[in-house]
Amino acid sequence: MQLRYGMNPHQAPASVEPVGAAPFTVLHGRPSYLNLLDAIAAWQLVREAASGSGSVAAASFKHVSPAGAALAGPLDAVTAALFGVDAGADAVTRAYTRARDTDPKSSYGDMVAVSAPVTAALADLLARVVSDGIIAPGYEPGTVEVLAAKKNGTYLVLEADVTFEPPAQEVRELYGLRFVQRRDDAPLPDELSADLRLAVSTVRYTQSNSVVLVRDGATLGVGAGQQSRVDCIRLAGAKAQLWHRRRFVPGGDPDAHQSVQVRVARQLELAKTIDVPEPLHNVSLASDGALPFVDNIVEAAKFGVTHIAEPGGSARSALVADAAGAHGINLTHTGLRLFRH
Template sequence: MAHILTAVSGSEADVVPITRALISVSDKAGIVELCTYLASKNVELLSTGGTAKKLRDAGLTCIDVSDYTGSPECLDGRVKTLHPKVHGGLLGVRGNAQHEKDMTDNGIGKIDITILNLYPFEATVAKGAAFEQCIENIDIGGPSMLRSTAKNHAFTTIVTSPDQYDEVKATIEEHGGTTLAMRKRFAARAFSLSASYDSAIATWFTKELGEESPVVTRVYKPEFPLKYGCNPHQKPAGISSLLNSNLPFTVLNGTPGYINLLDAANAWLLVKELREATGLAAASSFKHVSPAGAAVAVPLTDVECAAYEVTPEAAAKLTPSALAYLRARNADPMCSFGDYAAVSDIVDEDTALILKKEVSDGIVAPGYTPEALEILKSKKGGKFIVLEAKADFKPDSVEYREVYGMTFCQKRNDVVITKDHMTKNVVTKGGLSALSEDAIRDMIVASICVKYTQSNSVGFAKDGMMVGVGAGQQSRVDCVKLAGRKVTTWYLRQHPKVLGLQFKQGVKRQDRVNARVRYIEGDFTDEERTRWEAQFETVPEPLTTAEKDEFMKQATGVTISSDAFFPFRDSIDHASKVGVSYVAQPGGSVQDPQVTQCCDDYGMVMSFTSVRLFHH
């Protein structure tokens, strides 16, 4: 047992034995077990109201605070613990002669530990309770005891959450009391809780008056450190949760990094919304906080099977989750190299086997079969990151970000993209009758994808998958050109000459992917061509510009979605070159009539969604 230091005249005690505990909790999880342990150590239990009843029902002996103070509860319970025998017992400095004398003269005994939760004010507000009921759920005695105990942490221990109970028991068991280091940590957390609680009340009260909140306090609890931030020199770095909240993921395997978690959050939200909007299993492939690809489970054609290196027989047996990820990964397999994957449904063995052969950093999904989890945990020498999304996680309606000393806040972009957005305002010739169900599906897929793409952005979709994503360009037509080039590459990967490339045995999968793309692009340096040709049994004949143009004439049925309006018709002119038949955009530009006419000129069907989807 550790040595117990004597506290004299205000000095700090290393280890303080626990002889009397004050307990008053609204969250009663684990309280009986903790108090049973304390009672086994001959700790006297003081309690109030429902907590006292809970302990007595469990067979424990406890003293009502009103009996201890000699003052009955009054004012409908508003005054229970606001008494010198309570706060004097918490605030008295051990070893201070004057404090000891005052306590003796006034019959004040020492209270060594306070275990409390505050009234559930925020939960009451969240339920839409009446103003008066919310006021009654403002805790007065709890924060007072909390602050008194935390202030005197040199001698008293404040415990504010069930997740601290095991540490309390373990520390007492090992040291014979609570340690100063633990009391300091618990006091810091208690003051953070108090600040957060008061901030919530102040914010709610001000909003009830119809005014802007004068101050916002957000309290964070560190969850785990990160190796570094965006770059190796950005240290320290870590992940925190809001106090009294949880992280949206559980880490099942691996050690996620800063960018991994940004990718995971955005990728998960994308597939979650795709699933809800289409009713189909969805997947996404993320790189640097933008999707390289996203898709829903739509069967593959035989030509697509050949382009994606899967036999038609194997493709027919794929589960919806596996099919969705196969499509997402093959939207732009060069950019998806080293991606972060997300799947909307439980990850099964089929999906895990596809991921196993790809170069990927990690995955987030709502769950995993035991077989799939074992496959994924063995990937990358056991370092593959596996996150399980919590289905019941509900983020705050307002999000905050701190940049260079400024704190930005905004309502979350929680707009739900649905079929109605695509059908309520079809502005081109043919109207709604010109939109097929497949086209509507692709409009939804493309629009949800650009919602989670760094702005400015446009995305092209076909057959339930993204086939070109253009992210983060200052000019919208540049976004279209960037994404359009990807669409062209996606189409040309299905050209007979590309499908007929004869690679040497042993050429790796990603090298085959890259070689096909370079064959399509064709702009080799002399040195590069030598290395490229060495991968083939027979050096391929070039894919000529004329052959590309002829093949691209077959392109049709592609959807383009833009996160903001098209300011000029040039974007539509360029989109016509890659087979676009359907356009989804917010509208709202003075050039809307010109853009609409341009769509009519090319026979495209355009819907104004009336929802801008910038994402930064």
């Protein structure tokens, strides 16, 4: 398949070819290199999250990391009003709405992935937000046509092959070198709670270093691509706090003539000015690498974290575990490092 270009427009020509059966079919549009990197990572995330939870899952991807991910839980009034979605919408629409609500500013121009067929309600939502493409296991009648009309007819629509199983070995060629490794297919520990399981699945497909905060089956903040792990926590925590502050922005009936993007901008500005009557609480945190210092626990506690899943095995893991106990945080060592580069 000839791509529009590679990582950047000046990196052309560019192409992609399956090493066996193709994992998806292009129903509409012409993908770029980055479109496909986002799509295949996002699809793996929602497939894993759905399988582990028994619920529909969705993700909003930007620059090879999720801006948000969620299961099909209930929509609160703030989220429903912001996106103009009925609180009783179908599961796949609720899952994506919750995923995009994590960080709606970062989701601008995202690649969408959902674990269930696209419904008319989801197609209607996507028609009203800025997005570059979607990958899904199927599409209800008429939805491909709605999506194909986006972006002046260039919106990317991919249909995932749900029977596809990737090769056990991954190969990448860079700068005259060929890198070969086993695919990251290690199963997640059975003892993880539902929120920690979603957090670990999300962090697995986030560029390292990374930390993910989850509550009630939806991400609250993703801290991706930081060299310092404590900075990952601070970044994810700042996003989670903003998400929390947005719950207290005065509501009211949204102006039907306002775009979702205008509503998002207004809500974000108002959230900075209001007093929050209660702090965040009962938040779960997953880290793709071991928490190396006690300051990670101190920072996590500031954002209402009560449960942590991290690999463990660092020289200071015992000290970190003691600090977690002192802050009332339940800490689980998964023994599973999940770096992604």
